[in-house]
Amino acid sequence: MINAEIGSMDKKIHILQYVDKEDEYGLTHQEKVDVIGHSIWARMEPFRGKEYYEQFKDKVQETIKVTIRYRKGLNTNMLIYYQGVLYEIQTISDVYMAHVKLEIMCRRLQRGAEDED
Numbered sequence: 001m002i003n004a005e006i007g008s009m010d011k012k013i014h015i016l017q018y019v020d021k022e023d024e025y026g027l028t029h030q031e032k033v034d035v036i037g038h039s040i041w042a043r044m045e046p047f048r049g050k051e052y053y054e055q056f057k058d059k060v061q062e063t064i065k066v067t068i069r070y071r072k073g074l075n076t077n078m079l080i081y082y083q084g085v086l087y088e089i090q091t092i093s094d095v096y097m098a099h100v101k102l103e104i105m106c107r108r109l110q111r112g113a114e115d116e117d
Contacts, residue, residue, distance in 0.1 A: 012040070012041060012042075012082075016086075017078045018032060018033075019031060040068055040069075041069075042068045044066050064107075065104070066106055069101055070102055074089070074102065090107055091105045
């Protein structure tokens with residue numbers, strides 16, 4: 001019965017995480033790496049749009065709810081990548097503690113070149 005509540009998962013996403021990499025000169029830099037190694041199916045739906053005025057500029061904070069099948073090891077230091085857009089994970093909920101699905105609340109990253117990777 002709980003499986004029927006997952007709904008249509010029609011989006012392919014990647015779950016990324018920053019890791020420290022050392023280059024040939026011994027310098028360390030951060031690089032985004034796919035945690036799972038392949039895309040996974042998800043349902044993505046807008047949760048709410050929060051508009052506010054900050055330093056004389058209108059800014060919209062887009063919050064997305066992403067639903068995926070249960071996976072161990074996800075945390076709020078990870079990112080979700082979908083169609084050229086990065087989303088920062090805010091919270092992860094194991095619905096009813098049933099280990100069937102995860103509801104992940106995300107916020108779109110607005111850091112310029114970050115969206116191009």
